[in-house]
Amino acid sequence: MSLLRIKCPSCGTVQDIEASGAACKKCSGALILPEDGVIQIYRMGSPLGVAVGMGIYVNENPMGHLANASTIKIPVAYGHYKVHMTHGTNRKCQDAEFDITPENRVVCLKAHLKMGFISNKVIIEQATPDSMPPA
Numbered sequence: 001m002s003l004l005r006i007k008c009p010s011c012g013t014v015q016d017i018e019a020s021g022a023a024c025k026k027c028s029g030a031l032i033l034p035e036d037g038v039i040q041i042y043r044m045g046s047p048l049g050v051a052v053g054m055g056i057y058v059n060e061n062p063m064g065h066l067a068n069a070s071t072i073k074i075p076v077a078y079g080h081y082k083v084h085m086t087h088g089t090n091r092k093c094q095d096a097e098f099d100i101t102p103e104n105r106v107v108c109l110k111a112h113l114k115m116g117f118i119s120n121k122v123i124i125e126q127a128t129p130d131s132m133p134p135a
């Protein structure tokens with residue numbers, strides 16, 4: 001089972017939990033997850049730059065990192081979202097932008113690193129749920 005990523009509303013610590021209602025690892029406050037929808041991000045396995053975690057930003061808010069060939073789920077409320085990712089100090093990214101609505105509650109994203117001549121770029125693409133690795 002993949003973990004759920006949440007930012008504690010009390011202390012702002014980004015962490016992974018298994019289910020809604022878990023206690024914050026830092027301030028012990030209850031972490032109640034938004035249940036409208038989920039942004040699922042899979043970082044495609046790659047031999048390039050594997051040791052470096054990719055930084056995740058949802059609407060400019062830092063949401064931790066994602067290791068190579070791993071998946072994270074970020075529960076969210078309905079709304080408009082832009083997902084931006086960084087790789088090390090590299091901030092070049094093709095962002096993903098979408099709406100979470102009652103008709104579109106789960107958005108699956110795949111991220112990979114595109115190697116360039118001068119610098120690399122993170123590419124985020126929307127994917128179908130059945131093309132994602134098993135959660």
Ligand SMILES: [Zn+2]
Pocket residue numbers: 008009010011012013024025026027028029
């Ligand atoms: Zn907290």
